[in-house]
Amino acid sequence: MDVRIVLWYKDKHLPLWRVVRCKPHERIALKTLQWLVDACGGLKFSAVERYLVGPEIWSFRALVNDAIRAHPTERTILLRVLGVEHCPLFGLELELIQRELGLAPAPMNTPVIDNRFDLALRHVKVLIWTEDGQPPRAHRVSFNDDNTLQLGLHTPLDADLTWTRVNLWLAEDAEWSVVSIEDSFWLSADYDTVLIRVPGTLHPLGLGREMHALDCKHDRPENFGDVPFKTTENMAQAIEVAIAPQYDIATTSRKT
Known part of the structure; x- marks a missing residue:
């Protein structure tokens, strides 16, 4: 073969x-x-x-x-x-x-659940994979006043966060990073979407498509x-x- x-x-x-x-x-x-x-x-x-x-x-x-x-x-x-x-x-x-x-293929136009605060200046879409071989759930959440993001702060997003630590995709490193849902962390302005995977979730549908979308936010390959x-x-x-x-x-x- x-x-x-x-x-x-x-x-x-x-x-x-x-x-x-x-x-x-x-x-x-x-x-x-x-x-x-x-x-x-x-x-x-x-x-x-x-x-x-x-x-x-x-x-x-x-x-x-x-x-x-x-x-x-x-x-x-x-x-x-x-x-x-x-x-x-x-x-x-x-x-x-x-x-x-x-x-x-994962369905297009995933319904987005709005978790935003009224007075927040910055928002981001969170795609979270919680089940094997299933598409993500989508939420839109607000940043804190200090321009950091805290996942566990938002309802009903917190209902999908069944673990206290989740995997966050870092597009610039092509790597998963473990973050606590209770901690605040800084996120580059290049990210208009955050990809989250609950630990142990296998074959997350649509993950490659969303990774490519994030990658397109960066400059095209050099040379x-x-x-x-x-x-x-x-x-x-x-x-x-x-x-x-x-x-x-x-x-x-x-x-x-």
Whole structure:
């Protein structure tokens, strides 16, 4: 079978896409993928992280002695070189994987529950995933007077916060961060939507679509690749045009 490997090798650059032929459940030794070794700068001290779809976490892999296993129902593997944080098109790739797994697209235009304070100057939409394989619930909440956000302060949002700590998606780091619903935290003005996942929630529907929407708030990738891994802007546009209509990624619930 053919497995597509996506590698983010540099911050704010489009990934490398490669197809590897292997048998179902075969372990692919990372050190045998020469293009991957080259992108990481050699084997010595080199490592990558694999994004595990379902639990939604990054998992460490050392090039010199680790392997990745190809699963028949998951034909795309997401990797990033250790230290890379901003991963353009990550949300698109995640949405693609959910469709490969047979998960239905999340509904558009999720109803938004208004939790805003009348006199607050800043508001944000909160999308929260609380159940396995289900779309998010949407709330609109207000910031505190000191421009910080406290999730547990808002009703009826607090009814969906069944844990005292939840996972918050940081778009600029392509990483989940654990936050307390009782603590106030600062949030960049780039965020008009906050993505929250209750710990242990698997396969959150629509997550990739919303991640991509957040990513689009940032500048487009710098240079679209460097020698020897050139990726042209036309290729990037072609990928977005080809994938978005097929997987309903272009339209997001952010504007509702």
